[in-house]
Amino acid sequence: MRQSVDHENPALPQLGTFVAQRRRTRSLTQSDLARVTGYSNTYVSHIEQGQQKRPSKDVLDQLSQALQLNPTDARHLYRLAGLSPAAPTAPSGGITRDDIDYVDMLSPHLAAILDSKWNVLHANTDYYRIYRGLETVGNVLYWFFLAPDSRRIMLEWEAEARLTIGWLRHLMVMHPGEYDEVLTKCSVSTQFRAYWSDQQVFEGRQTSQMLVRDLDHDVDLTLTAQVWPDPTRLNLQLYLGITGKAAPQ
Known part of the structure; x- marks a missing residue:
């Protein structure tokens, strides 16, 4: 063993x-x-x-x-080393009724509005159905490491988890002090601590393809996943996962 x-x-x-x-x-x-x-x-x-x-x-x-x-x-x-200025603190701004209606309208594709710390502010039913348990956890990063179903759903779980951690490392340097609580909460996971020690850095997704398993229908799906920041409310971002053909078994 x-x-x-x-x-x-x-x-x-x-x-x-x-x-x-x-x-x-x-x-x-x-x-x-x-x-x-x-x-x-x-x-x-x-x-x-x-x-x-x-x-x-x-x-x-x-x-x-x-x-x-x-x-x-x-x-x-x-x-x-402090030789590149940190990005300005993102201004606050909540979601509106129009935001909610727009996200809901994007069904059957997976859509959600996240804040800069990966908290899910609103998501459509398809998003929550595929990412089972995320509605309860409420945060994408916490879901990766604290929700048991995440490893069954994310077919490339390790790569996606490492990407998210590397992205967090980048953001912690860009916005000092803003992500300390996120780091503390994730630290209860032994796997998170192991990946964090690798010192990887990412500034965003490297590919739009994401492989997920639809647990309800027992089928693997290929998503085209994109994240767009809101140009007027920099603390918000739109996640859209366009459902495509079933992934090869």
């Missing part, structure tokens, strides 16, 4: 932790990274230990190249 591993509670995104994890991913020692970047072992160690939290842009450029960061990870690196 495989022994479970109890991961530590997730920590807030930190520059040093991110650099150390990406260095290990590249199978580099601190000495290797120091040699490639041209900085001392002590300086690299101070960055990873959090003693050097605001290195210069030149240092970050060298780290980004040495660690072969993709564009998303590179932007995340600079933001962690």
